[in-house]
Amino acid sequence: xxxxxxxxxxxxxxxxxxxxxxxxxxxxxxxxxxxxxxxxxxxxxxxxxxxxxxxxxxxxxxxxxxxxxxxxxxxxxxxxxxxxxxxxxxxxxxxxxxxxxxxxxxxxxxxxxxxxxxxxxxxxxxxxxxxxxxxxxxxxxxxxxxxxxxxxxxxxxxxxxxxxxxxxxxxxxxxxxxxxxxxxxxxxxxxxxxxxxxxxxxxxxxxxxxxxxxxxxxxxxxxxxxxxxxxxxxxxxxxxxxxxxxxxxxxxxxxxxxxxxxxxxxxxxxxxxxxxxxxxx
Numbered sequence: 001x002x003x004x005x006x007x008x009x010x011x012x013x014x015x016x017x018x019x020x021x022x023x024x025x026x027x028x029x030x031x032x033x034x035x036x037x038x039x040x041x042x043x044x045x046x047x048x049x050x051x052x053x054x055x056x057x058x059x060x061x062x063x064x065x066x067x068x069x070x071x072x073x074x075x076x077x078x079x080x081x082x083x084x085x086x087x088x089x090x091x092x093x094x095x096x097x098x099x100x101x102x103x104x105x106x107x108x109x110x111x112x113x114x115x116x117x118x119x120x121x122x123x124x125x126x127x128x129x130x131x132x133x134x135x136x137x138x139x140x141x142x143x144x145x146x147x148x149x150x151x152x153x154x155x156x157x158x159x160x161x162x163x164x165x166x167x168x169x170x171x172x173x174x175x176x177x178x179x180x181x182x183x184x185x186x187x188x189x190x191x192x193x194x195x196x197x198x199x200x201x202x203x204x205x206x207x208x209x210x211x212x213x214x215x216x217x218x219x220x221x222x223x224x225x226x227x228x229x230x231x232x233x234x235x236x237x238x239x240x241x242x243x244x245x246x247x248x249x250x251x252x253x254x255x256x257x258x259x260x261x262x263x264x265x266x267x268x269x270x271x272x273x274x275x276x277x278x279x280x281x
Contacts, residue, residue, distance in 0.1 A: 003070040006078040006100035006130045006226070007168045009044045010202040013225040018276035019216070022046035022080060022204075023268055024230035026057050029257055030237060031069045033264025038075045041269070041278040046100075046226070048080035051089050059089060063096035075281035080132075082228065090120055094127040100168070102132035110135075110157060114164040121165055132204060132226075135161045136173030155194040162199050169202050169226055174219075176207035187215055189222060196223025204228065209235070213274045220276065229271055237263035 009020045023034045025047055038045050047066055049057060063079075070077035081093035081101040090101045103120040105113030113135070121131040136153030153172040162170060172195055174188040196203055202225035208216070209231040216227065240263030244250050250259060272278050 002073055002077065003067065003097070003099060004044075004076040004078050005128075006046060006080060006132070009046065009076060009078055010169055010225050012044070012280065013277070014202050016280060017220070018280060019205075019220045019225050019227045020044055020046060020277055021268065021271050021275055022048050022082070022226050022228045023264075023271075024048050024050065024053070024082065024228065024233055025062075025066070025264070026053060026234065027062070027260070028065055029260035030233060030264040031066060033237075033261040033266075034233075034268045035069055035073050035077070036261070037265050037268035037272060038077065038281070039073065041272050042075060042281040043272050043277045043279070044076045044281050045268075045272075045277070046078045046080045048082040048228070050083040050230070051081070051085045052083065054089065059092055059096070063093060063098065067097040084120070087120070087123070091123065094124065094129055098129065100124070100130035100132060102134070102171070104134055106134040106136065106171075106173070110161070114161055117161075117165045117167060121167060130168040131165075132169040132171060133161065133165055133167040134171035134173075134204075134206075152188060153191055153195060155191060155198055158195045159198040162201065167201065169204050170199055171204040171206050174205075176205055176211065187211070187219065189218060192219060192224065193222045199223075202226060208232070208271075216274050217276075227271070227275060229267070232271070233264055233267050236267035239263065240266065 013020045025031050066079045070079050079098045081098050083104040084090040103117050117133040124131040135158045174192045203223045204226040205224045206228045208227045208229045237260050241259045244259040
């Protein structure tokens with residue numbers, strides 16, 4: 001159990017017909033809450049942090065904590081560097097012991113995205129780690145600072161991208177977006193189904209917050225086996241803390257800490273049930 005590679009978890013998920021949750025965290029309390037849910041449900045999962053979040057959670061501090069938590073878990077946990085933008089930070093994550101990294105070149109021209117993704121994959125291989133790439137452009141931005149339009153994945157370009165990069169997992173854009181949706185997204189299941197029929201590696205769904213449970217399940221049935229959950233985690237933690245204050249349950253710092261853990265735990269429990277990964281550890 002404990003610290004494992006992303007590809008191991010996703011291979012098992014693909015064979016078993018479920019998805020692995022990839023939960024973004026920002027502090028120790030969120031890590032503890034997610035791990036608590038995983039151990040209670042005997043679920044495999046990924047804990048991750050995106051490069052844009054490092055201003056609030058420096059990689060040299062949060063990274064070793066994430067790796068230590070995974071190593072001490074009683075269930076298999078991968079540690080992932082999400083939406084890597086720079087080779088500097090991607091390399092730092094690998095040095096710390098992250099078992100997978102993602103290069104997000106979705107905003108770049110196809111050839112440049114593929115070229116840099118290849119370099120990142122070769123770098124990851126030297127560390128015995130996995131690499132995720134992205135083709136198409138998921139809407140919004142990881143930190144909510146930009147209103148980026150969705151650029152749907154082309155199945156043909158996805159095949160060409162995979163042929164060039166041989167990534168271990170591929171994120172696709174099918175109408176999903178980062179952050180909170182203003183309305184229920186209309187996902188392009190036809191694009192997903194065609195892409196999955198062409199690509200031999202597991203597909204990844206970013207922007208999971210706000211997608212309906214039935215749509216999650218349909219995505220899983222059509223080839224999605226890694227689902228990123230970020231905003232929902234942060235929202236759940238903030239909401240749980242606010243409710244604890246309103247109900248006068250916080251009498252000091254440690255009550256506040258417990259409320260943060262509880263918020264991350266509740267969110268992970270909700271998505272573990274939807275993704276069908278309970279008992280798969």
